[in-house]
Amino acid sequence: MFVNLDVGVLHEPLSGRRWEPARLRLEVERRAAHYRQQQLAPGDRVFIGYGNCLEFFADLLSVWQLGATAVPVDARLTPFEIETLVRVARPRLFLHQGELEPSLAPIFEACNVSPLDTDAVPQSEAQVPVSSFTLDDDALILFTSGTTGDPKGVVHTHRSLRARWIALQQALGLESYRRTLCLLPTHFGHGLICNCLYPWLSGQELFILPPFSPQVIMRLGALIDEHEITFMSSVPSVWRLALKTARAPQKGSLKRIACGSAPLTAHLWEQIQAWGGTSEVLNTYGITETGSWVAGTTGGPFEAEDGLIGEPWGAVVAIMKSDDTAIPPGYGEPCATGETGFVWLNTPALMKGYLNRDDLTARAVSQGWFMTGDLGYLDAQGRLHLRGRTREEINKGGMKVYPADIDAVVERFAATRDMCCFGFDDPLYGQNVGVALVLEDTSADTLRELHAWMKHHLAAHQLPVKWYLLDAIPRTSRGKINRDSVAEACAAHEPVDLANMLGAGR
Amino acid sequence: MSRASNHQALLAFLDTIRRPDVAAIDLGEHENLVDSGLIDSLAVLQIVLFLETEFGISFAATGVDPGRLYTVSSILDLIDEFG
Structure with missing residues (x-):
């Protein structure tokens, strides 16, 4: 067994x-x-x-x-x-x-x-x-996107999960994880596979809290002290809030902190170190497909730096000039040290594939290599630095929202002529969801119907909070939509006053 | 600023963060903002940002009891205390 x-x-x-x-x-x-x-x-x-x-x-x-x-x-x-x-x-x-x-x-x-x-x-x-x-039987399926249309379910076997936990044990040990706190959701690779199961299945104590709860975040320092927490992981937006609202822990129990699922600035990194009273704050890089955490700063003393990730854990990192799975590492042209390119990963913890979607798997995996969709470079010490993403996602407080999921719902609304959703900067969540709409009619009744339609089909965190009514969605000369350009175009307009418009209809 | 003007500013702010499908309501000073349905639980954090930007209140050193962010009256008390 x-x-x-x-x-x-x-x-x-x-x-x-x-x-x-x-x-x-x-x-x-x-x-x-x-x-x-x-x-x-x-x-x-x-x-x-x-x-x-x-x-x-x-x-x-x-x-x-x-x-x-x-x-x-x-x-x-x-x-x-x-x-x-x-x-x-x-x-x-x-x-x-x-x-x-x-x-x-x-x-x-x-x-x-x-x-x-x-x-x-x-x-x-x-x-x-x-x-x-057997070890090669499916153990876990985590849906990362497509909840409104074509679901993308990452399938992990017992073998791939076990490979991730063994790699983490070799890279991170268990001493710091003796009393681990989790305030991330357990349907999320980062929260489940790494924050919870890695320490807990190895015999460490696990303290489990509701995810993304303001009441918890505001009491974070006190909770850490009360339960003598040695390790916790979270996402940058939670830290921004904790730093504003929670007193720092005072008992010095924290040995290590992980922060992942969104870019961490050097400034925030240093603030977390000071708040937590530990220099061991790891900017963990993880992707559900690779069993989450796959790299971080464990190679000795380091200076916090925008985009710095660190050394791979149970994985090989290759930076390539192409993201084409027809020419994976070993076939395509690698980038030089310090040169930014596409980040590919090779790890025994790689997923088996996407559920019932061999087409998607073939677009992401080739010869055992996973094309992450991230851009980055390796420095002279072999440390990974991230520079951006090519895949489409809106990172709302560490919760990934996929624009295509929202498009799939709004496009089906009867009065929608054209539309595009996008991410915009938000002081609270890092990013939030906006939508540009071209509608057959823009009456308050139609907007209220659209809101009801979205609420019926989309979870609360996916709902666009800013709506812009446009005459046309801006397109490139080739007729394609660039979400960043749409966001820029919308920034020049006033969003719909949703609160008053929807409230007035009650 | 007086408590009355703080009250006015707070209500104006709450109107901008209330749930879009909830009609503006005449909220009692001691009524729970989340339980009443006016805002969702995450919006409490927007109140923290509001207090920081509008009144220069920082809870970074002392932390804040989340229970003090759930009624108009207790938020006004916080402004009196820290603002």
Whole structure:
């Protein structure tokens, strides 16, 4: 059996609940027995529609114990988005906590999905289940985009996950992770694979908090002191807020801090070091496809620097002049030291591929190399520096929002003639979502209908907060849309006064 | 500035961050801004930015009790205390 149940103690600092490993083992066995009774079999997929609590981890391990594949999904997704994912991934079970959104019932019935309330698992079914799977079986699917159209599900096997954790253990050790805090979502590669599972499955204590909660961020220093936290990870936007609103920890327990999922400036880096009372602040570079964290500054003393990442962990980095998967590293032309090019990664922790999307996999993976879509260079010490991104995403406070997901919804609205969504700078989130619209009519009724349409199809964090009504969407001479150019064009206009326009209709 | 003018400035600001699909409401000073549905929980952080830019209040050294950001009255008290 290689689902390791030699885990650490799990804590929920806000509720005060904690599960010792013995309790966790019981919970895993009880759930596995129940799910097996529900005909869950090896190879089946299980959506876990909640997270960041003790039960999530018991469900995750019980799914693995039965040889099934866990698919943690964002609890904020709309029923429309869940339906989109369900139709692609065809799960056997949908695990949830408490009441299920009523509109999901017919969807699940049509797709032969059994919803199960994880809080209602009977107490009396405890028995030791038998694992029946191999290292190369699918373990985890994380959807990174396409929730409104063509979902992009990153499939990791037990082997690729294990490779990531072994690489991290070699690069980072475990001493600093003795009491790890997680305030990132558990449906997110950075939060789940690295912040939570890496230390916890290695026997370290894990303190799990609600994700991106202002109340938590404002109490961060006090929570760190109270629980003698030694390690935590987060994203730059959370740090910007913590630095404004939370007093620094005073007990000196923090040994290491990771910050990832968005660019970290040297200034913010130094502020985090000062606030946390540790120089060991790592600007971690991670991509869900590579099992998240794949590089950081672990090669000795360093000066904080915009874009500095550091040394690879369990990966080889190549900087190439091309992003064409027809000419991966070994075939194409590499960049010289210090020369910016496309960042390619080779790691045993690489995903198996995108779920049911061999076409997408072929566009990203070639000869074992993953084309990241990032731009960067290697310095003379072999440290990676990032300089930008070529893939389209809006980084809203560390939450990735994919413009194509929003376009897919707004384009289908009956009165939409043309549109384009884009990211704009936001002092709170780093970036936020705007949309340029060309509509058949711009009456308040139509705008209210469009807002209702978006709310029905998009999760709250995906909703555009600035709308611009234009006569035409600017295009390049070749007729293509450049989102940055659209954002620039919109900046010259006043956005729709959504608050008054929508409020007036009530 | 007087508490009355601070009150006016705060209400004007809250109107800019209220949930777009929630009508402007006549909010009592002690009513919870999030529970009332006027703003979402993340918008509390926008209030922090507002206090910083409009009143020069910094919580960086002392931190702030999140409970003090949820009613008009407690926010006005914060302005009186730190502003």
